[in-house]
Structure formats: C-alpha cells, structure tokens
Amino acid sequence: MIRVMVCGAYGKMGREVLKAVHRDEQLSIVGAVDIKSNFDDVGELIGAGKIGVTVGNDLQTVINETKPQVMVDFTNPDTVMNNIRIAIKNGVCPVVGTTGLSEADVSEVRELCKQSRVNAIISPNFSVGAVLMMQLAQEAAKYFPHVEIIELHHDQKLDAPSGTALRTAELIMQNRGSMHQGHPAEVEKLAGSRGGNFEGIRIHSVRLPGYVAHQEVIFGGLGQTLTIRHDSISRESFMPGVLLACKRVLTVDGLVYGLENIMK
Ligand SMILES: NC(=O)C1=CN([C@@H]2O[C@H](COP(=O)(O)OP(=O)(O)OC[C@H]3O[C@@H](n4cnc5c(N)ncnc54)[C@H](OP(=O)(O)O)[C@@H]3O)[C@@H](O)[C@H]2O)C=CC1
Numbered sequence: 423m424i425r426v427m428v429c430g431a432y433g434k435m436g437r438e439v440l441k442a443v444h445r446d447e448q449l450s451i452v453g454a455v456d457i458k459s460n461f462d463d464v465g466e467l468i469g470a471g472k473i474g475v476t477v478g479n480d481l482q483t484v485i486n487e488t489k490p491q492v493m494v495d496f497t498n499p500d501t502v503m504n505n506i507r508i509a510i511k512n513g514v515c516p517v518v519g520t521t522g523l524s525e526a527d528v529s530e531v532r533e534l535c536k537q538s539r540v541n542a543i544i545s546p547n548f549s550v551g552a553v554l555m556m557q558l559a560q561e562a563a564k565y566f567p568h569v570e571i572i573e574l575h576h577d578q579k580l581d582a583p584s585g586t587a588l589r590t591a592e593l594i595m596q597n598r599g600s601m602h603q604g605h606p607a608e609v610e611k612l613a614g615s616r617g618g619n620f621e622g623i624r625i626h627s628v629r630l631p632g633y634v635a636h637q638e639v640i641f642g643g644l645g646q647t648l649t650i651r652h653d654s655i656s657r658e659s660f661m662p663g664v665l666l667a668c669k670r671v672l673t674v675d676g677l678v679y680g681l682e683n684i685m686k
C-alpha cells in the first residue's frame with residue numbers, strides 16, 4: 423500500500439481525492455490537512471464511517487505523525503509552493519493539481535527534486551479528456567494558426583485564466599509561434615473584451631454557477647472553423663489521473679509536468 427496524504431482536504435477536489443484514494447486497493451489514506459481543520463475523521467468526512475485518520479492543520483506535524491510517501495495538493499496558488507517545499511524537504515513525493523504556479527515555480531520544483539532525489543508530478547489538469555483536447559489542439563495548430571480559447575468554470579475558482587487554458591496556449595505555441603490575430607487596428611470599446619493575450623492567442627474566462635470545468639479551443643481558417651471541446655461534468659473526471667499519479671510518482675525520474683507524460 424502506498425501511504426498518501428491530502429492537502430486541501432475540505433475542498434471540492436480534496437474530498438473527491440479522499441474518496442477515490444480510500445476506495446483504491448493500492449493506496450491508503452494516512453493523513454489530511456486543511457487550513458480550517460476541525461480535526462474531523464476523514465472517513466466521516468467522505469461518508470465512509472470512522473477510519474481513525476483526522477484532518478490536521480499543520481503540514482509538517484501531519485508528516486511527522488503519519489509518515490506519508492505521497493502528498494496530494496489541491497489547495498490554492500498562495501499555499502501550494504510552501505506545501506511542495508515542505509513535502510520535498512521531508513522526502514514526501516508531491517502530486518500537485520493546484521493551478522496558478524508560475525514558470526519560475528515549476529523550475530524551482532524541478533531543481534528541488536533534483537537536489538533532494540525526490541520525485542513530483544504536477545499537472546494543470548488530471549482528466550484524460552482534457553489532456554487529449556490539449557494534444558489535439560496542439561496538432562490542429564499546425565494547420566490552423568488562428569485560434570482562441572474559451573474556458574468556462576464554476577464561480578468559486580480563484581485563478582483566471584485556468585491552468586488548463588494556459589497549458590493549452592503553451593502547447594499551441596510550440597507548433598505555431600507568436601503572431602498577431604484579428605484586425606491590426608481593432609479597438610476594445612470595453613477593456614478586456616478581447617480576453618487575455620498569450621502571444622497573440624486570446625483566452626476568455628467565463629465564471630458561472632452550474633459549471634464544473636470546460637474548455638473550447640476554436641480554430642478559424644478560410645471558410646471554416648474547427649472547435650475542440652472538453653467538459654468535466656463532475657470532479658470524478660480527475661480521479662483516474664490523480665490515482666495514476668499517486669502510483670507512478672514513486673518511480674518517475676524527478677519532476678514530471680503534465681499527466682500526458684505518465685499516461686503511455
Ligand atoms: N489539476 C486538476 O486536474 C485540477 C486542479 N484544480 C485546482 O485545484 C485547486 C483546488 O481547487 P478546489 O478544490 O476547487 O478549491 P477549494 O477552494 O474547494 O479547495 C481548496 C481547499 O484548500 C484549503 N486551503 C486553503 N489554504 C490552505 C492551506 N494553507 N493549507 C491547507 N489547506 C488550505 C481551502 O480552505 P479555504 O476554503 O478556507 O480557503 C479549501 O478547503 C485549484 O487551484 C484548482 O484550480 C481543480 C480541479 C482539477
């Protein structure tokens with residue numbers, strides 16, 4: 423059994439991860455952390471009855487007391503780097519879904535992994551469908567350089583654009599390069615109407631109750647458009663990817679960035 427702890431245990435993703443890990447025969451929940459801990463039993467939190475593991479409020483203490491091998495982090499952009507540093511310092515392998523990490527953050531994690539010989543997996547999206555959507559978009563960009571991204575999420579999301587949208591734009595850039603899109607003289611009559619600008623790729627973020635996580639990548643060419651769309655209609659969509667990462671992180675080499683790199 424691989425010993426797993428979860429940071430952000432009371433959150434939307436944290437609870438879903440606790441349920442999925444609890445059901446998995448190769449993984450065992452040994453600890454959980456959340457900033458607003460009431461020291462609840464994790465089993466009761468997920469409707470599985472008492473399992474004798476409580477939600478703590480301090481990561482270092484929980485690591486000392488529970489000796490995890492893997493830390494899953496679904497917290498927030500202000501918290502995640504500190505959690506990763508603590509985990510790696512203690513020889514615990516991070517599996518990170520929290521978005522909002524900068525390029526410098528990812529480089530720091532890569533370096534920490536190398537220095538400490540501890541592995542980590544970071545993925546802006548753990549759903550297989552979203553990974554395929556990104557790969558198909560990257561391929562389509564070879565033939566359709568004009569592209570815009572619309573991402574749609576629940577209205578409790580802290581970061582915009584989504585980590586997935588940024589990763590999609592990065593992947594598209596590898597196949598088409600930076601360019602201006604739209605009329606050279608276009609004017610925004612309302613600031614922000616054309617969305618965020620990632621090397622010419624416009625990214626539009628919708629935040630509404632009712633959504634989970636959705637993205638459309640729209641390509642335009644002469645007399646045609648191509649739309650690649652992915653919908654996470656429930657957070658269960660992320661669980662096979664998270665569980666796979668928990669199992670693979672002990673044996674990968676250093677930092678792996680992106681679920682696609684462990685799916686094959
Ligand atoms: N990679 C992927 O596939 C996915 C990534 N995500 C990302 O995961 C992250 C979490 O999403 P979601 O579950 O919806 O968010 P939630 O806000 O529902 O959950 C985050 C939890 O972390 C808690 N928290 C805040 N600060 C700390 C801290 N210092 N230590 C421990 N816990 C803390 C929050 O408490 P409080 O509410 O009090 O702040 C909350 O309970 C986001 O960055 C999101 O973008 C989400 C879905 C899929």
Ligand SMILES: O=C(O)C1=N[C@H](C(=O)O)C[C@H](O)C1
Pocket residue numbers: 521546547548575579580583584585586587634635636
């Ligand atoms: O906050 C979310 O919900 C999600 N966040 C990730 C992102 O920012 O891309 C992954 C998924 O879109 C859900």
